[in-house]
Amino acid sequence: xxxxxxxxxxxxxxxxxxxxxxxxxxxxxxxxxxxxxxxxxxxxxxxxxxxxxxxxxxxxxxxxxxxxxxxxxxxxxxxxxxxxxxxxxxxxxxxxxxxxxxxxxxxxxxxxxxxxxxxxxxxxxxxxxxxxxxxxxxxxxxxxxxxxxxxxxxxxxxxxxxxxxxxxxxxxxxxxxxxxxxxxxxxxxxxxxxxxxxxxxxxxxxxxxxxxxxxxxxxxxxxxxxxxxxxxxxxxxxxxxxxxxxxxxxxxxxxxxxxxxxxxxxxxxxxxxxxxxxxxxxxxxxxxxx
Amino acid sequence: xxxxxxxxxxxxxxxxxxxxxxxxxxxxxxxxxxxxxxxxxxxxxxxxxxxxxxxxxxxxxxxxxxxxxxxxxxxxxxxxxxxxxxxxxxxxxxxxxxxxxxxxxxxxxxxxxxxxxxxxxxxxxxxxxxxxxxxxxxxxxxxxxxxxxxxxxxxxxxxxxxxxxxxxxxxxxxxxxxxxxxxxxxxxxxxxxxxxxxxxxxxxxxxxxxxxxxxxxxxxxxxxxxxxxxxxxxxxxxxxxxxxxxxxxxxxxxxxxxxxxxxxxxxxxxxxxxx
Numbered sequence: 001x002x003x004x005x006x007x008x009x010x011x012x013x014x015x016x017x018x019x020x021x022x023x024x025x026x027x028x029x030x031x032x033x034x035x036x037x038x039x040x041x042x043x044x045x046x047x048x049x050x051x052x053x054x055x056x057x058x059x060x061x062x063x064x065x066x067x068x069x070x071x072x073x074x075x076x077x078x079x080x081x082x083x084x085x086x087x088x089x090x091x092x093x094x095x096x097x098x099x100x101x102x103x104x105x106x107x108x109x110x111x112x113x114x115x116x117x118x119x120x121x122x123x124x125x126x127x128x129x130x131x132x133x134x135x136x137x138x139x140x141x142x143x144x145x146x147x148x149x150x151x152x153x154x155x156x157x158x159x160x161x162x163x164x165x166x167x168x169x170x171x172x173x174x175x176x177x178x179x180x181x182x183x184x185x186x187x188x189x190x191x192x193x194x195x196x197x198x199x200x201x202x203x204x205x206x207x208x209x210x211x212x213x214x215x216x217x218x219x220x221x222x223x224x225x226x227x228x229x230x231x232x233x234x235x236x237x238x239x240x241x242x243x244x245x246x247x248x249x250x251x252x253x254x255x256x257x258x259x260x261x262x263x264x265x266x267x268x269x270x271x272x273x274x275x276x277x278x279x280x281x282x283x284x285x286x287x288x289x290x
Numbered sequence: 291x292x293x294x295x296x297x298x299x300x301x302x303x304x305x306x307x308x309x310x311x312x313x314x315x316x317x318x319x320x321x322x323x324x325x326x327x328x329x330x331x332x333x334x335x336x337x338x339x340x341x342x343x344x345x346x347x348x349x350x351x352x353x354x355x356x357x358x359x360x361x362x363x364x365x366x367x368x369x370x371x372x373x374x375x376x377x378x379x380x381x382x383x384x385x386x387x388x389x390x391x392x393x394x395x396x397x398x399x400x401x402x403x404x405x406x407x408x409x410x411x412x413x414x415x416x417x418x419x420x421x422x423x424x425x426x427x428x429x430x431x432x433x434x435x436x437x438x439x440x441x442x443x444x445x446x447x448x449x450x451x452x453x454x455x456x457x458x459x460x461x462x463x464x465x466x467x468x469x470x471x472x473x474x475x476x477x478x479x480x481x482x483x484x485x486x487x488x489x490x491x492x493x494x495x496x497x498x499x500x501x502x503x504x505x506x507x508x509x510x511x512x513x514x515x516x517x518x519x520x521x522x523x524x525x526x527x528x529x530x531x532x533x534x535x536x537x538x539x540x541x542x543x544x545x546x547x548x549x550x551x552x553x554x555x556x557x558x559x560x561x562x563x564x565x
Contacts, residue, residue, distance in 0.1 A: 005391040008468050012383035015376040016443055017395055019436045020402045027410040034412060090303055101304065103548045104311050110547040111315065112497030114514040115536040118521065119314035122321075122529065128330040130317065162314070167558065174559040223406040226499040230518055244408045251412055252504070264409035271404040282400065286393050 028268060034261035052258035053266075061238050062263065065246035072153055072242060073221045076160045081214055083161070084168030089202070092176045109166040113159075113226035120159050121145075121231065145232065149239035152232040156240070159227050164220075168213045175209030176202070211278075218274050222267070243267055315540070322533035329529050344530035348538070355535050358516035361427065362539075365512060366495040368431035373438045373491045374484050380439070381446025381483070382472055386458065399440040407437060411504050418505060425509045430502060434495040441561050442487040448560040449483025450476060486557025489550045496543050513539045 035052050039045035056062050087105065095101055108116070123131040124143050132142050145155040179202065187197040225244035228234060234241040234249065241249070243263065251260035272279075321329050323340040348355060384396055414433075423429045453476060461471045477484075502512045517539060520532050547554060 005389040006387055009383040009387040009389070009392060012379045012468075013392070013395060016380040016399070016439045019376065019432070019439055020399065023414070023432065023436045024402050024405050024410055025398075027413040028405045030413045031409055087307065090307075095300065095304060099551075101307065103551055104308055106547060106551060106554065107311050107315060107544060109554070110493060110497075110544040111540060112514050112517075112543075113499050114497075114517045114521070115318075115540055116314070118517070118532055118536050119318050121521075122318060122533075123314060125330075133332070162310070170555055170558045174555065219404060223408065225408060229503075230499075230521060244406065247408055252415075257412060261412055264406075264412055267406050267409055268404070271406065275404055279401065283397055286397055 031261045031264045031268075034257060035265045038258045048258065052262040056259045056262045056266070059259075061241065062246060064239065065241040065243050068153060068240060069222065069224065069242040072157050072160070072224065073218060075157045076164075076221050077214060077217045079157075080161050080165055080168045080217060081172075081210065083165055084172050084213070085206070085210070087165075087169050088172040088176045089198075091173055105169060106166045108162055111163065113163065114230060116159055116163050117227065117230040120155060120162070124155060147236060149236065152240040156224070156227050156231055159231065160221065160224065163227075164217065168217060171209055171213040171216075172206065175206050179205050215275060215278050219271050222271060222274070315544075318533045319537045319540075322530065322537045324530065326530055329533075344534040345538075347528075347531050348534045352516070352520065352531065352535065354511070355513065355516045355520075355538075358511050358513040359539070361506075361510050362496055362512040362514070364427050365430045365434065365510070366492055368427060369434035369438075369495040370488050370491045372431060373435040373442050374487050376435070377439055377442030377446045377487055378477070378480065378484060379472065380443040381450050381480075382476055384443065384447040385450040386455070399443055403440055407433075407500060411501070415504065425506050425511075427510050429505050430495075430498075430510060430512070433501050433505070434491065434498060438487070438491045438494060441490060445487050445490075445557050445560045446480065446483050449480050449486070453479045482553065482556065483560075485550065485553040486560065489547070489554045490557060490561075493543060493547060 034045070036047060036049060037045035038048045038052070091098070091102075111119075121129075123129050124145060126132055126142060126144065126146070135142055143151050143155065145152045183201050183205075184197055187201055192200065223244055224242050225248065228240060228242050228245050229248075232240040234245045244267070247260050247263045247267070250256045250263060322344050323342070324338050325341050325343060328338040384392065418424050418429050457475050457479075458471050461475050466474065497514060498512070499514050499518065502515045503518070506512065506515065513535075517532070517535050520535060521527060
C-alpha cells in the first residue's frame with residue numbers, strides 16, 4: 001500500500017467525503033458542543049458543562065423513552081430475525097412460484113412509514129377494524145393502541161417488523177443460497193437428521209449474515225421515529241415516547257436545545273457502542289487487506 | 291413425513307406469507323374504491339360496487355396532495371442523480387487506488403452511518419434557516435443524497451471491482467483521461483450497480499418522513515407529509531380519501547420495486563456484506 005494518495009483519487013472521493021463530512025460529521029461534532037451549552041433559538045449560547053446531561057438523566061420522561069426504545073428494539077429485531085430466518089429456510093427448501101412469491105415478500109419494502117401507519121391503524125381501528133373484529137370473534141380482548149401504552153408500543157413494533165422484514169429476509173436468504181449443496185448431501189450421507197444438519201451446517205454458516213443483519217437492524221431500529229410519531233404521537237401522556245421522539249419534542253416543542261443535544265449525543269454513543277466490535281473487526285480487516 | 295402432509299404444510303406457509311405481506315396493502319387499495327358506507331361494513335367486505343368518489347374527493351379537496359407528489363418526484367429525481375453520480379466517482383477511486391489515506395476515508399464512510407439522522411437536525415435547522423433554504427427542494431435533495439452516498443459508494447465499489455482493470459489500462463494507453471475512462475468504460479459496465487443504488491435512493495427519497503417534516507412546510511412539502519396531515523386532520527379521519535392518497539403514493543414505487551427486484555437484492559447483499 002502506498003503512503004501517498006494520488007491526486008486524482010482525492011478528487012474522485014472528495015464530493016462524497018465533503019457531503020458526509022460537512023452535513024453529517026461536523027454537525028454531529030457541533031451537537032456535542034451544543035450539549036455543553038445552554039441555548040435556544042436566537043439566544044447566545046453559554047457554557048454549562050455537563051448540566052444538560054444531568055438534566056436529561058434526571059428526567060423521568062427520558063428514562064421512560066429509553067426503556068420503551070430498548071423494549072421495542074429488542075422485540076422488533078429478534079422477531080424480525082427469527083421470521084426472516086424461517087422464511088429464508090422455507091424459500092431455500094423450494095417454494096412454488098418462487099419469483100412471484102419473492103416479489104410479494106419484498107412488497108412492504110416499497111411502503112412508506114406513513115402509509116404503513118394508515119394500513120395498520122385501519123386494520124386495528126377499535127370496534128370496526130378487520131383485526132379488531134377478528135380478535136373479538138375469537139373472544140380475545142381488543143388492541144387499544146390509542147389508550148393503552150403497551151398496546152400502542154405493540155402496534156409500533158408490529159408495524160416496524162412488517163416494514164423491515166424484507167431487509168432481514170434478503171440478507172439471510174442470500175447467505176443461505178451461498179451455502180454449497182454438497183455440505184447437505186455429505187450430512188445426509190452421514191445420517192444427519194434435518195435438525196442436526198440445521199444445527200451443524202446451516203446455523204454456523206449463516207452466523208456472519210445473522211450478526212450483520214442484527215447489527216444493522218439494531219442501529220436502525222434505535223432511530224425509530226416516524227412510526228411512533230404517526231401512530232401514537234408519543235402519547236397518551238408521553239407514555240409511548242422513544243428516544244428520537246423525546247429528542248424531537250425537547251428541541252422543537254420545548255425549545256430546549258441543550259438537553260436535546262445531550263440526548264442526541266447519547267444516541268450517537270449508544271450506536272457506537274452497539275457497533276464497536278463490528279467496527280474494530282472491519283478496521284483490522286481493511287488495513288490488513290490493503 | 292408423508293408427501294401429502296408436506297405439500298399441505300408448504301401451502302399453509304405460502305398462504306401465511308402472502309397474507310402477511312399483501313393483506314394490509316391490498317385492503318387499503320381495495321377500500322379506496324369503496325363508498326364510505328362499505329368501508330367498515332362486513333357484508334361489503336368483498337362484494338361492493340366500486341366507485342371513484344374517493345379519488346374525486348382527493349382531487350377536488352386535497353390539491354395539496356398532488357402538489358406534494360410533484361415535489362416528491364422532483365426531490366427523488368434530484369437526490370438520485372446526485373447520489374448515484376458521486377457514488378460512481380468515489381466507488382471507482384476505492385476500487386482502483388489504494389493508500390493509507392483512502393483506507394482511512396473508506397472507514398470513515400462506514401463509521402458515519404452510525405450517526406442517527408435526527409441528531410444532525412439540531413444544528414442543521416438554524417443553518418438551513420440562515421441560508422434561506424428552509425422549505426426548498428434543495429435541502430431535501432442534499433440530505434437524502436448524503437444519507438445514501440456511503441452505502442452507494444460501497445455498492446459501486448463492489449460492482450466496479452468486477453470490471454477487469456485491463457479495460458481501463460487499455461483505454462489509458464489510447465490516451466483516455468480519468469474522466470473519459472469512467473464515462474466510456476466504467477459507466478456502461480457498472481450500470482447494474484448504478485441501478486441498485488438508485489433503487490435504494492428512490493425508495494428512501496419517495497417515502498421519507500422525518501426530514502420532510504422538519505425542513506419543509508408548504509412550498510416543498512412532499513406527498514408523505516400531506517398524507518400525515520390527512521391522518522391528523524381535525525374533522526376526524528376521512529378513511530376513503532386517505533386510502534386513495536396512500537394508494538396513489540404507493541403504486542409507482544411498488545411497481546418500481548417489483549420491476550427492479552433483482553437489482554434491489556444484488557444491492558442489498560453487496561452493501562451488507564461489505565459494510
